[in-house]
Amino acid sequence: MKSQQIRQQFLDFFASKKHQIVPSSPIVLKNDPTLMFTNAGMVPFKEYFLGQKTAAEKRVADTQKCLRVSGKHNDLEEVGKDTYHHTMFEMLGNWSFGDYFKKEAISWAWELLTEVYKIDKDCLYVTVFEGAEEDGLGYDQEAYDYWKQFIDEERIINGNKKDNFWEMGAQGPCGPCSEIHVDIRSAEEKAKISGKSLVNNDHPQVVEIWNLVFMEFNRKADGSLEKLPAQHVDTGMGFERLCMVLQNKQSNYDTDVFTPLIREVEAITSSDYGKNEETDIAIRVIADHVRAVAFAIADGQLPSNTGAGYVIRRILRRAIRYGFTFLNTKEPFIYKLVNTLSKQMGEYFPELKAQKQLITNVIKEEENSFLRTLDQGLLLLDGIIKNTNGTEVSGKKAFELFDTYGFPIDLTALILSEKGMTLNEVDFNTELEKQKNRSRAASVVETDDWVVLYEDDDEEEFIGYDTLKAKVKITRYRKVSSKKEGDFYQLVFNMTPFYPEGGGQVGDKGYIEVPNGNVIYIVNTKKENNLIIHYAENLPKDPTQTFNVSVDEKQRFRTACNHSATHLLHQALREVLGTHVEQKGSAVHSKNLRFDFSHFAKLTVDELREVEDFVNARIDSKIPLKEFRNIPMQTALDKGAMALFGEKYGDTVRAIQFGQSVELCGGTHIQNTGDIWHFKITSENAIASGIRRIEAITGDATKDFYFENNRAFFEIKDILKNPVNPLKSILDLQEENTTLKKQIETLLKDKAKNLKGDLINEVEKINGINFLAKKLDLDQNSIKDLAFEIGNQVENLFLLAGAEADGKAFLTCYISKNLVTEKGLNAGQVVRELGKLIQGGGGGQPFFATAGGKNPAGIEDALQKGKEYIL
Numbered sequence: 043m044k045s046q047q048i049r050q051q052f053l054d055f056f057a058s059k060k061h062q063i064v065p066s067s068p069i070v071l072k073n074d075p076t077l078m079f080t081n082a083g084m085v086p087f088k089e090y091f092l093g094q095k096t097a098a099e100k101r102v103a104d105t106q107k108c109l110r111v112s113g114k115h116n117d118l119e120e121v122g123k124d125t126y127h128h129t130m131f132e133m134l135g136n137w138s139f140g141d142y143f144k145k146e147a148i149s150w151a152w153e154l155l156t157e158v159y160k161i162d163k164d165c166l167y168v169t170v171f172e173g174a175e176e177d178g179l180g181y182d183q184e185a186y187d188y189w190k191q192f193i194d195e196e197r198i199i200n201g202n203k204k205d206n207f208w209e210m211g212a213q214g215p216c217g218p219c220s221e222i223h224v225d226i227r228s229a230e231e232k233a234k235i236s237g238k239s240l241v242n243n244d245h246p247q248v249v250e251i252w253n254l255v256f257m258e259f260n261r262k263a264d265g266s267l268e269k270l271p272a273q274h275v276d277t278g279m280g281f282e283r284l285c286m287v288l289q290n291k292q293s294n295y296d297t298d299v300f301t302p303l304i305r306e307v308e309a310i311t312s313s314d315y316g317k318n319e320e321t322d323i324a325i326r327v328i329a330d331h332v333r334a335v336a337f338a339i340a341d342g343q344l345p346s347n348t349g350a351g352y353v354i355r356r357i358l359r360r361a362i363r364y365g366f367t368f369l370n371t372k373e374p375f376i377y378k379l380v381n382t383l384s385k386q387m388g389e390y391f392p393e394l395k396a397q398k399q400l401i402t403n404v405i406k407e408e409e410n411s412f413l414r415t416l417d418q419g420l421l422l423l424d425g426i427i428k429n430t431n432g433t434e435v436s437g438k439k440a441f442e443l444f445d446t447y448g449f450p451i452d453l454t455a456l457i458l459s460e461k462g463m464t465l466n467e468v469d470f471n472t473e474l475e476k477q478k479n480r481s482r483a484a485s486v487v488e489t490d491d492w493v494v495l496y497e498d499d500d501e502e503e504f505i506g507y508d509t510l511k512a513k514v515k516i517t518r519y520r521k522v523s524s525k526k527e528g529d530f531y532q533l534v535f536n537m538t539p540f541y542p543e544g545g546g547q548v549g550d551k552g553y554i555e556v557p558n559g560n561v562i563y564i565v566n567t568k569k570e571n572n573l574i575i576h577y578a579e580n581l582p583k584d585p586t587q588t589f590n591v592s593v594d595e596k597q598r599f600r601t602a603c604n605h606s607a608t609h610l611l612h613q614a615l616r617e618v619l620g621t622h623v624e625q626k627g628s629a630v631h632s633k634n635l636r637f638d639f640s641h642f643a644k645l646t647v648d649e650l651r652e653v654e655d656f657v658n659a660r661i662d663s664k665i666p667l668k669e670f671r672n673i674p675m676q677t678a679l680d681k682g683a684m685a686l687f688g689e690k691y692g693d694t695v696r697a698i699q700f701g702q703s704v705e706l707c708g709g710t711h712i713q714n715t716g717d718i719w720h721f722k723i724t725s726e727n728a729i730a731s732g733i734r735r736i737e738a739i740t741g742d743a744t745k746d747f748y749f750e751n752n753r754a755f756f757e758i759k760d761i762l763k764n765p766v767n768p769l770k771s772i773l774d775l776q777e778e779n780t781t782l783k784k785q786i787e788t789l790l791k792d793k794a795k796n797l798k799g800d801l802i803n804e805v806e807k808i809n810g811i812n813f814l815a816k817k818l819d820l821d822q823n824s825i826k827d828l829a830f831e832i833g834n835q836v837e838n839l840f841l842l843a844g845a846e847a848d849g850k851a852f853l854t855c856y857i858s859k860n861l862v863t864e865k866g867l868n869a870g871q872v873v874r875e876l877g878k879l880i881q882g883g884g885g886g887q888p889f890f891a892t893a894g895g896k897n898p899a900g901i902e903d904a905l906q907k908g909k910e911y912i913l
């Protein structure tokens with residue numbers, strides 16, 4: 043059976059059990075500070091389990107895109123090495139939100155596996171939670187009793203907290219679980235060792251395929267458990283593992299989920315899968331990682347240097363590195379797999395098809411830049427190896443290569459071992475640990491548990507589209523202690539006019555009025571799951587009272603102007619550049635706006651002008667806002683809104699219309715485009731291959747912009763003595779500057795030539811070595827040229843030169859090559875040692891090296907001491 047059918051049968055089965063089938067939620071999470079990526083099927087439904095939101099449907103089934111590469115669930119290092127863990131995988135799940143519980147979950151799972159998929163029940167084992175004293179939990183007898191109706195009691199295994207108590211993270215919903223394991227070994231193997239002893243023992247052919255979680259608790263910050271308001275079922279079955287079982291394969295990578303990708307890698311890299319373990323691992327890593335990266339990009343997460351973007355970059359780099367090292371790929375090639383992937387999975391996940399071009403471009407660009415890094419790193423590593431005495435390379439040096447240049451440490455180790463050298467791993471790990479501690483210390487955040495004041499009013503209402511002031515109750519609060527930001531309080535109100543950061547728009551600021559005419563400032567507002575959280579500088583003395591709260595009007599108005607202008611800009615870009623322009627990111631602040639979009643060339647000055655004119659024309663036409671709240675997605679699309687991926691099932695949408703511009707948007711806007719007053723682009727540049735960024739300002743900010751530019755222009759004219767054509771004056775100056783530089787260079791060279799003759803005359807012969815040590819009034823490049831020229835004329839030369847410039851000291855040492863080999867002299871060592879006298883350091887090669895330091899007074903000393911090397 044093909045994988046597509048396997049997925050469909052799962053969904054059909056649960057549809058027949060009255061489940062609503064919903065599409066996968068995005069793999070990239072937007073409003074969740076505790077998680078970067080969806081790491082299990084339950085993540086999109088977290089609010090339902092915690093009782094923060096009521097599910098519209100009590101039974102749901104889906105396949106969810108998951109990524110396990112960071113935090114509590116991180117399989118990254120295993121991926122490729124084993125045959126059944128992936129970074130990105132699909133988790134098939136059926137859900138009961140306060141509806142059915144253990145009985146149905148167990149009997150339906152059994153029915154699906156043994157009657158629909160017809161898995162031989164003699165291959166199956168199930169596990170039951172044995173209890174955990176520290177949590178006050180006993181044996182899950184109930185689950186055991188249901189299971190024994192279907193399966194031999196011999197095949198029911200007790201499991202501990204590690205395997206049979208599922209937790210999303212350090213905090214959050216959790217509960218005991220029952221796993222289903224399958225033994226796909228041959229009859230012969232089974233006769234030798236019983237499958238039972240291999241369950242949960244990392245055997246590649248005795249693997250867990252399905253986990254049925256019975257959600258009953260919430261793990262609190264202090265580690266204790268509290269009962270959830272209702273009992274839920276959360277199940278997760280690994281789709282790729284299921285395919286392995288049903289397609290009679292021994293590895294997930296041998297199923298039709300992966301074989302097209304693997305065939306493609308083989309073809310591109312002229313390698314063979316299944317011949318050699320190292321090659322196989324590399325191929326698996328690449329086939330796996332391209333999926334993770336492609337899905338993340340499709341859901342809006344581009345590779346970058348921080349946060350989730352960095353995780354994606356690292357996954358891709360891991361794939362590039364495996365290719366580079368084991369498949370000998372020195373050119374970008376992973377991007378070529380996107381086409382195959384999109385053919386393979388684009389049907390069920392249309393975002394892959396729709397964004398194929400972008401994904402391809404981004405991956406290719408990343409590959410190019412990382413391959414450059416690898417090239418550069420190899421050169422640097424070569425240098426390090428040359429300067430290493432003995433066979434052990436310093437851990438500090440290797441760490442520098444890793445930390446500053448992004449050169450992978452395992453590659454360093456591999457290259458060294460090929461040269462018969464080793465790496466001082468202890469030192470490397472010490473450096474790594476030091477750095478980790480530094481960043482850990484900077485980011486420690488302690489969050490207390492919520493103190494709930496008004497349980498019933500917890501479903502908070504956002505009233506900020508209509509008003510900026512309100513009388514509110516604090517329904518819950520908690521204290522947060524952060525090393526970086528100090529202590530603050532997070533407050534949740536029963537309703538709020540404060541807009542929480544989201545959709546690219548910043549969170550509102552404002553204040554709470556407390557008794558005696560004082561105020562407590564709210565410095566930011568964010569959304570976490572379904573709660574709007576106000577970041578307050580303090581907590582009112584008596585938080586149970588009712589308070590007047592106000593949003594900072596000025597900031598809100600300016601932000602709204604920038605947000606509405608962003609929509610007009612989007613429309614303008616599609617009009618001027620074409621409909622291939624798609625929003626790729628946006629940041630709306632009170633000061634300015636930033637808009638990232640797909641487009642393949644730099645905008646010309648004329649295009650920028652056209653875009654500005656388009657927006658300003660719409661501002662001048664004073665178009666009134668039309669707002670549609672809580673409308674179904676389809677209604678919004680019918681109005682002309684663009685469909686965006688990354689919406690979650692069950693969401694109704696809000697549409698914002700200014701004339702022809704219609705967008706799905708939850709942000710705050712002005713009532714009329716006339717309020718924006720004026721729009722001005724301040725910069726345009728590329729942020730990734732095929733993605734451009736425009737920054738712009740509106741309203742009063744544009745006055746300042748024009749004024750400051752004008753002032754700068756007048757000042758420039760003033761300095762140039764008010765020429766008629768200042769641009770020409772600047773170009774003339776530049777030209778003159780170039781000519782002067784060239785002249786100086788020639789003069790210096792002449793000076794050096796004359797000097798050469800004088801210096802050769804000063805050479806002393808000591809112990810058969812021609813020795814010269816002198817302070818010179820030349821720049822470093824000239825000294826280098828001079829040293830080599832003298833070296834060409836004078837044999838057996840030991841030359842040491844000092845120089846002083848800008849209060850710094852420099853030393854240069856040149857030693858004829860035959861002296862290096864015959865007398866064991868080493869210029870690098872000379873400058874390292876003498877460098878101490880000028881309070882600095884340096885290095886280079888045995889025949890030529892330089893040092894720099896901050897103590898010019900030490901130059902004479904150093905020159906004196908130089909003689910000692912040849913005495």
Ligand code: ATP
Nearest residue numbers: 110117126127128131250251252253278279280283
């Ligand atoms: P394992 O012990 O094999 O790592 P798990 O206990 O981490 O599995 P769960 O968190 O219970 O797994 O996830 C539910 C199901 O998802 C598992 O039964 C398995 O089939 C599948 N699964 C889990 N992790 C992965 C992964 N990295 N790649 C592919 N499938 C996975």
Ligand code: MG
Nearest residue numbers: 115116117127
């Ligand atoms: Mg796991």
